[in-house]
Amino acid sequence: PPELVPNCAEGGVLGVLPGIIGSMQANEAIKVLARVGEPLDGKLYLFDAATLLSRTIKIVKHPEVAIGHLIDYDQFCNPAPAKPLPSVTVKELAEWRQRGLPHQLIDVREPYEYEIANLGGRLIPMAELPARSSELSKETPLVLHCRSGQRSARAVRQLQEAGFQDLYNLEGGILAWAEAIDPQMTIY
Structure with missing residues (x-):
């Protein structure tokens, strides 16, 4: 159920990881805005902080799938109404x-x-x-x-x-x- 999904404080995150990924995201934004380099548009960048290994996967767009609006997270993850947590x-x-x-x-x-x-x-x-x-x-x-x-x-x-x-x-x-x-x- 949605209320049981741990946040970063509960689930844990390697302290420097948000900084590393944030810097990479800022770099991507600069590449797009300045029109330099090759942005990761249409690609998924995977980074393993434990080994410092990374790889890039090309994402193919399916023409018949169009996203018109955001989904309701609670309804998607828990279609049946959850029993209230006492x-x-x-x-x-x-x-x-x-x-x-x-x-x-x-x-x-x-x-x-x-x-x-x-x-x-x-x-x-x-x-x-x-x-x-x-x-x-x-x-x-x-x-x-x-x-x-x-x-x-x-x-x-x-x-x-x-x-x-x-x-x-x-x-x-x-x-x-x-x-x-x-x-x-x-x-x-």
Whole structure:
């Protein structure tokens, strides 16, 4: 589902890669505007930052295919309406904690992330969640969180498929908590 597509912060990107590709794109724009060199028009340039190898593939236009307008990403990737993801805001979670409402707070980040900043929840990294789901109570509400809410959204879906029902994704994750509840918290 579209809400589970990771952004660069969650999925990871080699730090210098946007600069390299951005410089290449600027070079292409200059070639087109100045009418110098051979632009990559009709070609796909593939760059592997891990090996510094690249190649160019010629793209053949199909005359019968015309793009008249942009597609709706949500509809294209998820034609059936997705079941809404149960979630809780950081302010609601802070209120739950203040009122002493029972809940299980599960952090699905990696141990090194937990060391940087945490909400005091139980650490069960995303990769270990399927094997450790038996450690969780199905009778007490579960609030799952990560850095920004992407991984924990996937974790909520995983646990739903495993039969858990009283589940919540912490909207915005620990970043939202640091912004709205605890500005002194270390962010990364």
